[in-house]
Amino acid sequence: MIRIANGQGFWGDSIDAPLEQVRRGPIDYLTLDYLAEVTMSILQKQRRRDPQTGYARDFAEMIGQVLPELVRKKIRVVANAGGLNPRACVQAIRALAQEQGINVCVAAVTGDDILDRIDALTARGIEFRNMDTGARLDTIRHRVLSANAYIGAFPIAEALGRGAQIVVTGRCADAALVLGPMIHEFGWGKEDWDLLATGIVGGHAIECGAQVTGGNCQVDWDSIPAMDDIGYPILEAEADGSMVVTKHPGTGGRVSVPSVKEQLVYEIGDPRAYITPDCIADFTSVQLDQDGPDRVRFRGIKGRPATDSYKVSISYSWGFKATGWVCYTWPDAYRKARAADRILRARLERLGLRFEALRTEFLGFSACHGIAAAEPSPDLAAQLPEVVLRAGVRSADRATVERFTKEIAPLVLNTAPGVTGLGSGRPKVEDVVAYWPTLIPKQEIQPEVTL
Amino acid sequence: MKKVRLVELAHARSGDKGNMCNIGLIAREPRYYPILVEQVTAERVKRHFEGVCLGKVERYELPNLGALNFLLHDALDGGGTLSLRADPQGKTSSTALLRMEIEADL
Numbered sequence: 334m335i336r337i338a339n340g341q342g343f344w345g346d347s348i349d350a351p352l353e354q355v356r357r358g359p360i361d362y363l364t365l366d367y368l369a370e371v372t373m374s375i376l377q378k379q380r381r382r383d384p385q386t387g388y389a390r391d392f393a394e395m396i397g398q399v400l401p402e403l404v405r406k407k408i409r410v411v412a413n414a415g416g417l418n419p420r421a422c423v424q425a426i427r428a429l430a431q432e433q434g435i436n437v438c439v440a441a442v443t444g445d446d447i448l449d450r451i452d453a454l455t456a457r458g459i460e461f462r463n464m465d466t467g468a469r470l471d472t473i474r475h476r477v478l479s480a481n482a483y484i485g486a487f488p489i490a491e492a493l494g495r496g497a498q499i500v501v502t503g504r505c506a507d508a509a510l511v512l513g514p515m516i517h518e519f520g521w522g523k524e525d526w527d528l529l530a531t532g533i534v535g536g537h538a539i540e541c542g543a544q545v546t547g548g549n550c551q552v553d554w555d556s557i558p559a560m561d562d563i564g565y566p567i568l569e570a571e572a573d574g575s576m577v578v579t580k581h582p583g584t585g586g587r588v589s590v591p592s593v594k595e596q597l598v599y600e601i602g603d604p605r606a607y608i609t610p611d612c613i614a615d616f617t618s619v620q621l622d623q624d625g626p627d628r629v630r631f632r633g634i635k636g637r638p639a640t641d642s643y644k645v646s647i648s649y650s651w652g653f654k655a656t657g658w659v660c661y662t663w664p665d666a667y668r669k670a671r672a673a674d675r676i677l678r679a680r681l682e683r684l685g686l687r688f689e690a691l692r693t694e695f696l697g698f699s700a701c702h703g704i705a706a707a708e709p710s711p712d713l714a715a716q717l718p719e720v721v722l723r724a725g726v727r728s729a730d731r732a733t734v735e736r737f738t739k740e741i742a743p744l745v746l747n748t749a750p751g752v753t754g755l756g757s758g759r760p761k762v763e764d765v766v767a768y769w770p771t772l773i774p775k776q777e778i779q780p781e782v783t784l
Numbered sequence: 785m786k787k788v789r790l791v792e793l794a795h796a797r798s799g800d801k802g803n804m805c806n807i808g809l810i811a812r813e814p815r816y817y818p819i820l821v822e823q824v825t826a827e828r829v830k831r832h833f834e835g836v837c838l839g840k841v842e843r844y845e846l847p848n849l850g851a852l853n854f855l856l857h858d859a860l861d862g863g864g865t866l867s868l869r870a871d872p873q874g875k876t877s878s879t880a881l882l883r884m885e886i887e888a889d890l
Contacts (some may be wrong), residue, residue, distance in 0.1 A: 370864060370865070371864060371865055374865075465802055465803070465804075549797070551795035551796065551797075551878070551879075552795050552812070591795060591810070591812075594808075594810050594849050594850075594851060595795065595796075595797040595808065595810065596797070597808075597849060598797055598806075598808020598809075598810065598846070598849070598851050598853055599797045599798075599799050599806075599808065600799040600800065600801060600806060601806060601808070601853060602801065602806065602853075602855060603844055604844050604846050604853055605844070616846060616849075617845075617846050617847070617848055618848065619848055619849065620848060621849070633848075651865075651866060654866070654868060656868060690861065690862070690868055692861065692868040692869070694869070694870050696870060700869075700870040700871070701870060701871045701876040701879075701880065702876065702879070702880040702883065703833075703835070703836045703880070723870055725868035726868070727862075727866060727868060765865055765866055766865050767862075767865060767866055768802065768863075768864065768865070770802060
């Protein structure tokens with residue numbers, strides 16, 4: 334049996350979680366997921382400014398803190414912290430190890446980055462059509478910032494097989510970080526579809542950190558213990574596909590059938606066909622049983638052959654956006670916010686500003702649930718203690734968005750009474766990076782392991 | 785039969801994939817699952833999110849988990865980075881769905 338822990342559900346997650354996973358109990362593997370789509374574009378901007386960057390620096394810092402323990406306890410680490418520059422990330426970790434006088438084998442898994450090959454591939458007939466819209470890439474080609482294929486678990490297993498204690502990847506399927514160690518430990522083959530699918534389901538279960546151990550859980554949320562010390566998830570996996578999700582004893586949170594169900598249905602499409610680079614997992618085959626306190630066992634997971642393409646995520650600059658807010662207070666907070674919304678829109682109209690989108694929301698009342706929340710009764714509307722008017726615009730034209738940002742603060746003096754600007758000042762203009770999901774034939778990608 | 789809100793029968797989690805929002809709706813008891821299957825149709829969910837979900841709604845069944853998975857297309861104002869929504873990734877669409885009223889004998 335091996336224990337595979339998750340110590341990071343996204344870049345920005347608890348910086349203590351990986352350390353706790355190492356220190357609070359036994360684990361064999363520590364996996365960390367740093368890459369969301371938005372992360373890749375941030376890394377691209379960093380790498381443009383400095384070619385030695387473009388990876389998750391938090392990861393290197395964390396490794397620096399915990400390296401002696403990793404080595405002493407023989408814990409292996411698999412992380413997609415390489416982002417757009419896995420080799421630079423590996424170099425940074427080697428430098429840290431050297432400073433500490435520790436000898437550790439670090440591997441980079443590369444081959445996902447196809448930014449420099451797009452034109453050559455297009456010339457050979459690969460169209461990179463947008464999977465959602467069917468549009469052709471040439472409509473946005475000149476604005477492309479990054480392009481990465483989601484590679485699978487076998488290169489990770491290869492790196493482990495060649496002796497790496499720390500494996501740093503660029504873009505790969507999130508669940509591959511967990512499946513890779515299983516393939517390496519158990520010798521699973523490329524056509525062991527049910528076993529591969531089991532690893533993918535396990536990876537999906539733990540890849541969002543504490544979201545499977547009681548975080549964001551709707552069932553009995555107010556009785557989940559010690560959320561300030563929430564334990565991150567650990568998979569106990571065996572060669573025959575037996576698998577339990579749990580957490581370190583003595584940590585907070587809760588691992589229950591409902592908490593695991595919520596994570597299994599998180600961000601999936603057709604549950605019968607969860608497509609990954611290594612197999613198609615059937616989420617309708619998963620059986621769950623409570624296997625003691627804070628332990629949930631998986632059974633019956635089925636998989637099917639993988640497809641012949643990799644998913645590719647291309648990011649491109651879209652334009653600009655800005656969002657600002659002001660807060661109206663009782664009495665008639667909601668009516669005041671509505672009035673301010675009308676005034677703001679009339680101002681923008683008067684200025685002749687045209688936006689690709691202009692959106693206003695009423696925080697404290699309907700911003701999240703929108704129309705599902707329905708209009709409040711006049712009574713409730715009159716009683717609401719406070720309502721935040723949140724207004725946002727986006728446009729391809731920076732100056733248009735810039736002009737909008739100067740219309741928010743004046744609302745505090747120029748509209749209904751009992752209002753505060755929330756101390757937030759003038760909104761900032763943000764660059765908007767958009768994503769272009771597409772496919773590439775598998776034979777065009779050669780993942781490479783460098784030790 | 786009486787009117788109950790889905791929150792009495794189910795829990796849920798939601799998230800994003802581009803401009804699409806997925807909502808997994810899970811029965812709190814196995815006996816509630818057939819009620820969800822019968823009443824929480826794709827059409828009803830589309831109506832519930834009128835003005836929010838601008839595209840189609842697809843529904844998938846996971847009887848093994850007592851769950852339904854809804855895909856709400858064109859529901860996030862462009863999705864992730866483009867969206868001007870306070871909830872650009874549809875994280876709270878789960879609880880928005882749980883407001884829905886259905887008929888049930890509990």
